[in-house]
Amino acid sequence: MPQSRPDGLLAIYPHVTSRDRQLLQLLDDHQVLTTDQIHALFFHARRTCQIRLTELRALGLLDRFRFARDGGGSQPWHWTLGHNGHRFQAAAHGRAEPTARTSRQTMQRLSANPNLTHLLTANEFGVRLTAHTRRHPAARLQRWWSEASARTQFRVITPDGHGVWSVGGSTVGYWLEVDTGTEPLGKVAAKLDKYAVLARQGGPRYPVLFWVHSEDREEHLHAQLRGRRAEVVVCATAVHAADPAEAVWLPAGADRRVRLVELPSDHGRAVAANANFDENGVFLL
Incomplete structure (x- = not known):
């Protein structure tokens, strides 16, 4: 699957399914979902879910973060809109297109939110x-x-x-x-x-x-x-x-x-x- 250029949002469209658009809208509304939550919402097989999330991240539609787990290991991945995801949702709802810096700051504030x-x-x-x-x-x-x-x-x-x-x-x-x-x-x-x-x-x-x-x-x-x-x-x-x-x-x-x-x-x-x-x-x- 090709990587998207910063100005190539339209080039992504052939790779975006109706299920992907539902996920983008949910993340626009609710900010963050874990891998387990997305699996429960949209997928039968966990592996299929993980593969698709990785593909959407490669397209810049999603981004992710996670923290270390107390006692060892890591917490599950937390998924948010990536820069192209923010751009897509802005276009869908008639909002001003965000800059890459704005998208990055949005994710950083969310990941550091004490109420996460x-x-x-x-x-x-x-x-x-x-x-x-x-x-x-x-x-x-x-x-x-x-x-x-x-x-x-x-x-x-x-x-x-x-x-x-x-x-x-x-x-x-x-x-x-x-x-x-x-x-x-x-x-x-x-x-x-x-x-x-x-x-x-x-x-x-x-x-x-x-x-x-x-x-x-x-x-x-x-x-x-x-x-x-x-x-x-x-x-x-x-x-x-x-x-x-x-x-x-x-x-x-x-x-x-x-x-x-x-x-x-x-x-x-x-x-x-x-x-x-x-x-x-x-x-x-």
């Missing part, structure tokens, strides 16, 4: 739901937004992710809050307040999903959640090890776990009436 683990964990949630749809044709992840996309649309909230999940004829929207154990649980529970404000203003009443890193953490979080905003916002918890599509969600105040699609969800009166939107379609309060 948190970002990858949030992305893992969408990866697992998408992988679930590959095994269950009746399921569909209709929307998978990053924190930046949700913040742009809804202004007053900053979830770690937002999505719309459907199985058969049932659909549920959700707000994702990823907990990695670094914040006090009182602060974690207090995140419900901003969702309550949105709901009271006619915005979506989607369940807030607290995805926690351990069962012990989950148990103590429920002690903080008891009675908090229960009349306005539904919330539920599950641990990172679980398949988020399955019956792993424990709603606050409940004694049994339910599937994601079984959680109550309401698009809200303002959204349903298509009200409170500006000329760009951004929801306003």
